[in-house]
Amino acid sequence: MxxxxxxxxxxxxxxxxxxxxxxxxxxxxxxxxxxxxxxxxxxxxxxxxxxxxxxxxxxxxxxxxxxxxxxxxxxxxxxxxxxxxxxxxxxxxxxxxxxxxxxxxxxxxxxxxxxPKKLDVEGEEEANLNGKLFYEIYNVKQFIDKKNIGIIGSGDVAYDYALNLQNAANKISIIRRTAKTSSLPILQKRVKSTENIVVLNNHVIKKIELKEDKIHLEIEKEGNLVTLIKDLILVAIGxxxxxxxxxxxxxxxxxxxxxxxxxxxxxxxxxxxxxxxxxxxxxxxxxxxxxxxxxxxxxxxxxxxxxxx
Ligand SMILES: Cc1cc2nc3c(=O)[nH]c(=O)nc-3n(C[C@H](O)[C@H](O)[C@H](O)COP(=O)(O)OP(=O)(O)OC[C@H]3O[C@@H](n4cnc5c(N)ncnc54)[C@H](O)[C@@H]3O)c2cc1C
The missing domain is CATH 3.50.50.60 (FAD/NAD(P)-binding domain)
Incomplete structure (x- = not known):
């Protein structure tokens, strides 16, 4: 000391x-x-x-x-x-x-x-350590340029992150486990009218894997397993x-x-x-x-x- x-x-x-x-x-x-x-x-x-x-x-x-x-x-x-x-x-x-x-x-x-709360799924920590998965936006904004971004969550923070990146990223998916959002109506309205943001309902993340330069999300969607491939992930689940x-x-x-x-x-x-x-x-x-x-x-x-x- x-x-x-x-x-x-x-x-x-x-x-x-x-x-x-x-x-x-x-x-x-x-x-x-x-x-x-x-x-x-x-x-x-x-x-x-x-x-x-x-x-x-x-x-x-x-x-x-x-x-x-x-x-x-x-x-x-x-x-x-x-x-x-x-x-x-x-x-x-x-x-x-x-x-x-x-x-x-x-x-x-x-x-x-x-x-921030963690997802607690296999591969999350490895993706975070490898600079592919983040919980806060301010220190990653400079890496977003023209990327395909996944934002996991459905509240104000997830919607705010999506709007924050709308001009920097190519494509943004808000990935949420239900069809409901707890986000402010004004943020929902803005997200709805932003072309490069989509909202994916009923997507439950099961596993995360890094393959080459991409991050693969293994997702359960209405009883089926699907894979989403993204450049970077932001986790905003509370x-x-x-x-x-x-x-x-x-x-x-x-x-x-x-x-x-x-x-x-x-x-x-x-x-x-x-x-x-x-x-x-x-x-x-x-x-x-x-x-x-x-x-x-x-x-x-x-x-x-x-x-x-
Ligand atoms: C995406 C997003 C959008 C938001 N938008 C709004 C908004 O529009 N309007 C609004 O009113 N609020 C908004 N908020 C909420 C707002 O940011 C918080 O309510 C506010 O920052 C809380 O202030 P605080 O000082 O209590 O804590 P924080 O701002 O979290 O500050 C905590 C401080 O403690 C420090 N610290 C933590 N642990 C340690 C440690 N072990 N040693 C030393 N330092 C430590 C941190 O570095 C930090 O400086 C938003 C939050 C997010 C995530």
Whole structure:
């Protein structure tokens, strides 16, 4: 362990939830460290974010992420750009460790978002390791040029991915196990009117194989086995809260929160939360204000107890 840092509040995550909390805490004069493996978070995958107040024309997910990266720098949020491997509580301190750094804090705010669910079929991991199957779109967009893409899933994310790639890919198939979609009507309408996107119903993936430069999907379709051949696959079958790296003690607080805790979960990682940027930002702001209030009450007025605009 090379670096040992001590701070009042540590935040884990570089998405909208922790970015909002971090900016408010710094503006309130609280000593913080934000640690994240990257800045921007899941919204980098979004084709066009149209439900955020202030963006009447919508905003491309990557552009939105870049804008709050700039804001974090401008406000002077101290950032450790590393992956957190373990988090535990020892006495009344939280110990957050990466491969390089140990951060000791009195308060801990966890905003580690969600991770994509896997298909859990034979050949999936091999295809992922060979750069043929992906779960997030933002880091593969540059490989899509004129390719034949399969998107597995039937919700908002699958439809959003398809629309995101409509100009880059040759052909896009949304492959779903039923004939139903849980996607927003507006996304369904756009997909329907996009020529190079088709929706394949009742296709259940059984096996994945790599053959030469292609990915072969073995599919059960209404009792028959069929094969689909694609250049690349994106899996978008849902996401789950990302907290597996936390110690048992911390996870038990996640499940049964204590009323006097100095540990908070915000944004998509929060159980039963609706996954939306504005909710993540609202969580971040609320927890920042609560933390400021707690610190001011326990340590006396230091300029932080007032509302900060
Ligand atoms: C395709 C797509 C389209 C979307 N479109 C919209 C939309 O139009 N409108 C909308 O409101 N929402 C949309 N969302 C949802 C939105 O992206 C999330 O609700 C939002 O990003 C949640 O923010 P968060 O800060 O809670 O988590 P995230 O954005 O997931 O951020 C989590 C952060 O934690 C970091 N992290 C995770 N684990 C570790 C670790 N072990 N160590 C260090 N850092 C770690 C990550 O690197 C990341 O920076 C969309 C999502 C997707 C996938």
């Amino acid at each position: 090379k670096n040992k840092l001590i701070t009042k509040v540590a935040l884990i995550g570089g998405g909208p939830a922790c970015a909002t909390a971090a900016i408010q805490l710094v503006r309130s004069g609280i000593e913080i460290i934000l640690v994240s493996k990257e800045i921007g978070g899941t919204i980098k995958n979004a084709n066009l974010v149209e439900n955020l107040i202030g963006y009447p024309e919508g905003v491309v997910g990557l552009d939105f992420a870049k804008s709050f990266q700039l804001q974090l720098t401008k406000v002077g949020v101290p950032i450790v750009l590393e992956e957190v491997l373990t988090v535990e509580q020892i006495g009344n301190k939280y110990i957050t460790k990466t491969a390089e750094t140990e951060i000791i804090s009195e308060y801990l705010i966890i905003g580690t978002g969600s991770i 996401r789950k809260p990302n907290y597996d790296f936390l110690s048992e003690g911390i996870i038990s607080e996640y499940t049964n929160p204590k009323s006097d805790s100095k540990l908070y979960f915000i944004g998509d990682v929060n159980k039963n939360n609706f996954r939306q940027v504005s909710i993540a930002m609202g969580d971040g702001m609320k927890v920042a204000m609560e933390t400021v209030k707690n610190i001011a009450e326990k340590e006396g007025y230091h300029g932080a107890s007032r509302q900060v605009w």
